Amino acid sequence: MALDGLGHTYPGALRPVLADLNLSVPVGEHIAVVGRSGCGKSTLLSVIAGLVEPTTGTAAVLDERRPARRLESCALMPQGDSLLPWLSLLDNVAISLRNQRVRRRVARSEAQRMLDRVGLGAWSDARPSALSAGMRQRAALTRALLARKPVLLADEPLGALDAITRAEVQQWLRDTITHTSATLVMVTHDVDEALLLAERVVLLARHEPDAPARVVSTWPGWFGDDRPREVLLGDEDFATARREVLQALARESHLTEGGTDR
Incomplete structure (x- = not known):
């Protein structure tokens, strides 16, 4: 994935939300994008x-610039x-394959296999209303992964x-994405989450009020360290990395204090 000199201005807006943004993500890398609310993180994903x-500028995924490609x-792994609500958990997850015109029987079989793998197989016939929030979110993430x-x-x-x-699902997601070769770009406000789930953490920020956002800093993440989440959170080096990211976020927030978020 390559973003070169990328900028975006919404119709009718007085200023761009992103400008001169450069970011290269090798195939299979996991990155997390952090930044204050309204700095353009969701816009970046949409682009x-x-x-x-x-x-x-340009945006290319697997060397393809055309939007449809x-x-x-x-x-997409959504926030909600x-x-x-009217479909079973199995059929909800199978949608990701049905949308690719995979036959219903095959899609449901693949979905059941994936649900079994992530510990939700026993709930495949249940409606979403019968599941906890954590189980529903795991199912939604499983659906995205099943799309392959x-x-x-x-x-x-x-x-x-x-x-x-959230802590439980963070650990589950960390274990699950270890077994995928997909490239991951995740937006989060949680610095611990960014460090736990990514190989690289990217700060998107403005240098002054009303300026467009750019990539201003990066740090190595801790994805790939197979120690449990609780152990990593207590690690001295992890704590140092967390402090550095939080301090950078605080500096950027101070620089842009008084700006108008979008």
């Missing part, structure tokens, strides 16, 4: 996915679970969960 065309290569797209785009995928459930 990558081909849902929004950049005003300036970029969209074909991407699966987005499960259809080369790029996974995650927009605050765990943002709607309470702290305890």
Whole structure:
């Protein structure tokens, strides 16, 4: 994935939300994008996915710049679970294959296999209303993974969960994405989450009020370290990395204090 000199201005807006943004993500890398609310993180995902065309610069996924081709290569992990209440858990997950014109029987078989793998197989006939928030979110993430797209785009995928459930699903997601070769670009406000789930953490920020956002800093993440989440959170080096990211976020927030978010 390559973003070169990328910028975007929404119709009628007085200023661009993104400008001169450069980012290269090798195939299979997991990155997390952090930044204050309104700095353009969700816009960035929309551009990558081909849902929004950049005003300036270029966006390419697997060397393909055409929006429809970029969209074909991407699966979205949403903030909410987005499960259809009238369908069983199995059919909700199978949608990701049915949308690719896979036959219903084959799609359901693949979905059941995936649900078994992530510990939700016993709930395949249940409606979403019968499941906990954590189970529903795991199902939504499983649906995105089942699509087997080369790029996974995650927009605050765990943002709607309470702290305890979020911690549990973070560990589950960390274990699950270890076994995928897909490229992951995740937006999150949780610095611990960014460090745990990514190989690289990218700070998107403005240098002054009302300026467009750019990539201003990067740090190595801790994805690939197979120690449990609780152990990593207590690690001295992890704590140092967390402090550096939080300090950078605080500096950028101070620089842009008084600006108008979009």
